Amino acid sequence: xxxxxxxxxxxxxxxxxxxxxxxxxxxxxxxxxxxxxxxxxxxxxxxxxxxxxxxxxxxxxxxxxxxxxxxxxxxxxxxxxxxxxxxxxxxxxxxxxxxxxxxxxxxxxxxxxxxxxxxxxxxxxxxxxxxxxxxxxxxxxxxxxxxxxxxxxxxxxxxxxxxxxxxxxxxxxxxxxxxxxxxxxxxxx
Numbered sequence: 001x002x003x004x005x006x007x008x009x010x011x012x013x014x015x016x017x018x019x020x021x022x023x024x025x026x027x028x029x030x031x032x033x034x035x036x037x038x039x040x041x042x043x044x045x046x047x048x049x050x051x052x053x054x055x056x057x058x059x060x061x062x063x064x065x066x067x068x069x070x071x072x073x074x075x076x077x078x079x080x081x082x083x084x085x086x087x088x089x090x091x092x093x094x095x096x097x098x099x100x101x102x103x104x105x106x107x108x109x110x111x112x113x114x115x116x117x118x119x120x121x122x123x124x125x126x127x128x129x130x131x132x133x134x135x136x137x138x139x140x141x142x143x144x145x146x147x148x149x150x151x152x153x154x155x156x157x158x159x160x161x162x163x164x165x166x167x168x169x170x171x172x173x174x175x176x177x178x179x180x181x182x183x184x185x186x187x188x189x
């Protein structure tokens with residue numbers, strides 16, 4: 001185990017709330033968005049080391065270097081009217097920015113940026129009664145591992161901080177921040 005491990009044995013003890021439960025890890029999949037079942041409870045989360053068909057907004061491709069990013073989807077079942085659900089993209093972006101820190105901010109509606117470079121993205125997909133938030137964070141990619149032809153210039157925490165970051169604590173921190181933001185959005189005290 002090391003900085004690249006998102007195994008349940010490392011992630012589950014770090015979880016502080018209801019999001020991330022149940023938690024599953026798959027080594028590789030087309031997209032974590034497709035790994036969340038219709039009948040799973042709110043908070044269900046699936047992470048992976050590599051997506052073979054990761055997606056972004058507007059049909060864009062999300063590329064990753066295996067074992068170097070935090071790639072996951074989390075299921076929410078908001079009680080708010082569906083017309084408000086697009087706001088959850090911003091809520092999730094703000095949660096990622098807070099967990100990442102390093103001067104990160106949200107470029108609305110769904111990109112997390114550091115000094116004008118994209119470090120993370122959020123892809124919300126809604127169906128009746130549920131929304132699945134797909135989140136991808138560039139963590140330990142070196143500059144030459146980032147896509148040179150991306151729509152927005154990419155970066156990673158490694159590029160910004162100059163050292164590798166542990167992915168399991170980052171995933172847990174994002175879920176904690178997301179739960180805080182989601183509860184505020186729902187009006188839960």
